[in-house]
Each structure stands twice: as C-alpha cells, then as structure tokens.
Amino acid sequence: MSRARWTLAVAIALTLLLAWFVLYPIAVVGAEAANGTAWHDFLTRPGEWAALWASLWISLASVVLAAAIGIPLAFLFEWFDFPGRKTLGALIALPVVLPPLVGVIAFLFLYGESGFVARAIQALFKLEQAPWRLQGPLAILLVHAYSMYVYFYLFTRAGLARLDVSMLEAAQALGADRRGTLWRVVVPLLRPSLAGAAILTFMTSLGSFSAPYIFGGGFRVMTTQIVATKLNGDLPLAMVETVVLASVAVVALLILRRTEGNDILVALGKGIAPRPRPIRRAGVRRLTTIAGWGLAVLLLLPHLTLGLVSLVPYGAWTTEILPPVINFDNYRRLFSEAERLRPLLNSLWMASASTAAAVLLALVAGWLVVRQRVALRRVIEGLLVLPWALPGTVFAIALAIAFSTNAPLQLRFVLVGTAVILPLAYLVRALPLTGRGLLAAYRQLDPSLEEAAASLGAGRWRTLARVTLPQLRPGLAAGASLAFVAALGDIVASIVLYTYETRPISIEILSSLRLAETGVAAAFGVVLMIVSAVVLGVGARR
C-alpha cells in the first residue's frame, strides 16, 4: 500500500511541476489579458488584423507549396529506381533536421539581395543595383516551402512504404487502371500520412519566427508582431496577441485533427510494400536521374553557400561573383575572441541542461504513465505534449510575463534576467520531443523483461540501469538529440528572454548580421549546423 501511495505522490509532484512551468504561465497571460484594456487596441488596429490574417494565409499557402514539392518527390523516390536513389533520398530530407535559423540565413546568403545568386546576376548584366530584394510574404513562403516540403516528403514516403502491394494488385485485378488505382486506392490510404504532414506544416508555419523575422521587412505575422510589441514595451497588447495566437493554434489543431481520419486504414495494410520500379526507357531514366540530382543540389545549395560565406573574411567580398579571399579567419575569431566564444558556450550549456532535465522528466513520466498507469496519466501526457501544440512565441511571452514578478504566494518568481530562464524556456519546448520518444519506447518495452530482472534478484535500481535504460536508449537518444538541437537553434525564446550574459548563438548570429559581419554569422551558422548534425547522428545510432 505504501508503495502505491509513494507512486501517487511522485505522480502528483510531477503533474504539479509540469503544470507550474508549462500551463501556469499561459494561464497567467490569459488571466491578465482578460483583465486588461488592450483588447480594444487589438480589435481596432488594422495592423493586428493584418498580422493575424497574414499568419493564417502564409500557413495555408505553406502547406500547399510544401505538399506540391514534397508529395511528387516522395512518389519519385519511393516508386522509381534510378542511380543514386538511396543517397539522394536521404540527402533531401536533411533540411528538416537543421535549426530553421540556419536554413534562413543560408537562404539569405544564397538568394538574398546581396546573396550569391543576386550578386552573380548583377555582375553578369552589370546592373547598378541588386536585381531583387528578397523580402515580404513571397520570401517567407519560399523559405517555408524550402524547409517544410520535407514533412510531406517523409510522411508520404512512410505512407507509401506501408502500402500493401497486394492491395494495388487487387485493384488492378478488379479492373482499375493505373490512374484509377492511384486515386481510388493509394490516395485514400495515404490520407492519414498526408493529413499528418499538413498538420505539422501548418503548425510549424504558424509558429515560424526566424523566416518572417529576417525576411518580413515591414510585413508582419503574429509571431513577429508579438515580439515587436513586447520589445516596444506594450505588454498588455503583447499578452492579448499571445492569447489570440494560442487560440488560433488550438482551434487549427482541433480542426486539422479531424482530417486525419481513421488510423485503421494504415493498420490494415500490413503486407509487403511495392518495390521501386526501375525506369525502363533510357531517355526518361536519364532525365529522372538528372532531375533528381539537380533537385538535390538545388535544395542543398543554401547550406553549401553558408559554408562558402563563412570562409570570407570581413569586408573582403564586395562586387565580385566569387569571393577573392578564402581563409579560416572567421572561425579563428569565433574561437579566440572571448566575447564570441561566449555565446557558443552559453548555447551549449543551456541546451545540455534543458535536455538533461527534459530527459529526466520524460523518464519519470514514462514510468508513471506506461508502467504504473497512474490515474493522472492522461494529464501528465497532455502536459508533456502541450508545448508542441502552441507556437514557441506563446511560451516565450508567457514565461517572460509569469516570471518577471516576485509573488511567491502565487508561485511566481523573478527568473527573467537570470541564467535560469532560457534553459527553462528550452525545457518547455524540449518536453514533447523527449516525452514522445520515451513514451513510445516505454510502450514497446516488454514488461516481462523488467519482471525477469526482478525474478533474477535485481532490485529496482539495478533493473533500471541494466535492463530498462538500455532498452529505452534508442528512443531516449532520438528524443534527446532532437531536444538538444531545438534548444541550440532556438531563436524566439532567446530574443524575448536573453540577457547579454546569457546570449545564445542565435542572438549572436542576428547581431553579426546587423553589423554586416556576414562571415562571422555564417561561421556561427556552420558551427550550429555541424554540432546539430553530429548530435542527431549520434542520437539516431542504434
């Protein structure tokens, strides 16, 4: 009995802790926004409505564009065989694992008005000015489409891989031609995958900050509008905007969830996936190969450009097509100047701390939810995944407001301005990643393994160390590496909550860009990219 009571006590403690830093700050913002007078401001200013509308249509358009790129790519790589299929197929999924900020500045250096391409065209045609300015909604959409097609690509490929080839054969045996099979069998079966990708793309676009922040110019979406209002010091209005964005996100998620349909559709298809068909006609085959490779290069070009820019010393590259000087000056400065090394170290320790905490909480949650099946398990699971459903901006503002007042009786403390607040913000965002990874791994773990350990005389801690943790390791590593990379590349929480002492890489990249130190910014970007890739590579190892 006392054991059960102890379990319950842990469950309650965990629930309260999660509620305190995940739910409570949002509740504070909601309550204060409801009491304030800023609703009038929000409702009467056209700029606010414009930002809300912009957020919605940009997100919808991002879904359409990402689908238009990702779905055909998935069919191409899953159903047709051509030289380099496997390597390319893996390569073009890369953008999804890199921090959005890296993608955005890479895009800037390639297609921006002083980017590689614009510069080349300017030099080629001897233009006075850059041929275009990469700004406004179109630029944002371009970046979104470029980074988010991967969701559709991966989800569709996974869906196609789960298809049962005998189902396609059955359709053909029943007289359906190839197109009929596609529309009447394949597409309906893919629906859950496509809906999943659409939800992910929509929610990511809605919460996207770095692309609108850097390419928006005067064009504002809700995320950038909120941060701008907050930085202008109009807290009441910022709170109202936050509540609006959070509500939109929740409503959108609820609506989109309904499109997902029945999972049974997928579960049924438990057969052999269709094998990729070699393309017979030599001409088509050559064309497909070229197109595939061309596409891959196109998609990876921004990151290559980032590498190139990082090698150009400050002020050395002016009007030439190719940089006249290339060396490691920027990297040398980055690692030798104390003030530049600092953000790197800041980011590393804050990401490590938040990841470690997120893993620990996920472990306790997994044990309580899956193994002990405590009464609070749905609440705990809900709190774990809630940060996934709401844009990062919402949490950034909520934490900034809830923890800038000292009111111990309301469980509010001044954390803003201390070294704790950014790791806490990263932790909130990390919870869904480690939580999902761990819960999934825990559910797959055969309980009789732990029982076997117990029957062999292993106590609770020995069982945890020797059996449970080794078995959970893949899920744990995957979740932890994603959480670490997300913390490392975070920008919106950082902008709202950083102090000079605790400034992370993303802030340093932005200030380098502002000072036109593109080389240093790019070098930071490359470091971020490499660390992320290494961490994710380690995390994905079995």
Added chain:
Amino acid sequence: MDALVGPARAGNRTSALSGFLEIRGIEKRWSPDVAVGPITLDIARGEILALLGPSGSGKTTMLRLLAGFEAADEGRIGVGGEDVTAVPPARRRFGMVFQHYALFPHLDVGENVAFGLHGGGGAGVEQKVSQALALVDLTGFERRKVHELSGGQQQRVALARALAPEPRVLLLDEPLSNLDPTLRERTRRELRHVIKRIGITTVFVTHEQDEAFDLGDRIAVLNGGRLEQVGVADELYERPVNLFVATFVGRANVFRGRAARDLGGEPTPDGQVLVVRPERLQFGASGLPGVVRELRYTGPATFFLVEGEDGERFEVLAQPDAARIDERVHVAATRVIVLPEPGPRR
C-alpha cells in the same frame, strides 16, 4: 554441473507429503466479479505441479502471485517454512521462465545467464554460466546474440538463466507454447529430464492437457479462478470430481435421461449425469441404439460419431473397421462415471 545438481537441491523425496511450497487461501480480486482464489495447495519438494485451465481461468495470475509480480489480497505463500507473501520478487529467489522468454536483447547469452549471479567475481560467475548452459545442452553459446538463436534455443537459454542463481522454486509460464508442435514434444521430455535431475520444485502453467500430463507430477485444474481438482493424471482422467474436470481433461461423452439409463442399466438419480470416455464405449448386440454419422480416422483407432434416437451425439473410439457410416448400431459402456449436474456457479 554438480553445483546445480547438488544434494541441497536434490532434496529429501521421502518428505514429499509435507508441503515445501505452501499456498494458503491465496486470493486476488481484480474487480467485484473477477477474482482468483481462494486457493490452497501444497507442493512437495522436488515435485512438478501443472496449473491446467482454459484461458481466463486464473492460472497465469496464480503463477504471478507465486513469483511476487502480483500482490495477493488474501492468504499467504510459504516456502520451506518461510512466509514469502510480502517478499518482493527480487528477494524471493524464485526462478521464472516467461512465456516469450523475456531474454534481454541487449545482452548476449552469457550475460543473460549471468544476470542473476551476484558477487563471487569473474571466474566463479563464468563457471556457473557454463554449467547452466551445459545443463540445457548449449555449451559454448556464451557469446552468441540472443536474436540469432532459434525458438527452442531461446527457451533453453531462458531456462538456464532462471536456474543459474539456484532458485528455491522454478516457475514456467506456458513454457512450450512458442515452439512448433514437432519440437514441443521433444522439448517437453528434455525439460522434465533437466528439472528432475536438479530436483527443483516446479510450478508451470499450461492450457494443454497433453503437456500437463506429460510434464507434471500432479495437475491442478483451474476454472473461473477456482481450483477444481488436484491429482495425478489418471486420477483426473478416471475419477474427475465434477463435469468441468471430466470434459476439460480428455474427451468425454455426457449422457442424461433415457440414454443414461440405457447405458448405465439403471435410472440415473435426479441431478446426476453420466460421463463415459469414448474408449469406454463399444459396439455390441444390445445397449443404446444409434446411427453412425461420421468417422474420424486417427491411425490406431477411429472415432465414430454416433447419433442416438433422441438426437444426442456422442463419440465411440474403436477399431477402424468396427462400423460404417449410416450403420445402425448398439453401444454399451464398460465404465461409467456418475457426476452431479453442475448447478449455477456461486
């Protein structure tokens, strides 16, 4: 190997009447309607007890109560005079072989077997591991990966792992259900051989009568959470205490009313039924009249499905040429069992 077969384990068979493993009124209530027990059972040192029952009969719950994975709501469990009811599984020193073996996939065979061996240091552990593996005929398998093994080999590794720490009692959960039928019979013999050689007190769960008869010294029949009967195989088969045991253990024809009178020679008392095993029926000149409807040929003998005049159907096991389909026959019984008609369960 001698360490495992040592005299402490071989035990004192003469004291077989006293319970080494004592189950006293053990009960587990899942909900007001679903409960297992109360069950009282004594298992002698070195004895192999089979828990036999259909799915949902509570046999697995019983095994998990013994292992300590479930906490009993009532009753107690004792082993060698020590009350272990509240002792957690880790300190109970009961070895368990799980239905799906539960081998640790991240450890190799040797590490799996060594898992329960504490202290003593490298050489001692290594020696015990190789002894345990030798016992199940897997000498030299220490460094093999678990998933590289066949189902039968995995089962033997699981047995070696459970035996290596020299447990007081061995528990087996459907030990053979994951093997294919041809392998099952052979493994059954080997399993019994190993257990008997060590002389360890063993409880195993099965839903197959053959397995229970073949592997168990005694069989406890469970149904709906209750213990129906405990006994050796022929006791259960020839002298079942109720209709459930009679029909669950072996094949049985149940007769009521006129058919029962024709077979038994005198009217069956009210509230009683007549049970006759198929091999205890034979075709003859007089007796219960009927028509042969179907034949099922099994090799040495044939099952004849006979329909009586009141529409009742029963099976007769006889020589393949004893009757033909549609033949009118008379059936007589050489041995009948009279059992009470089961009333509504409490």
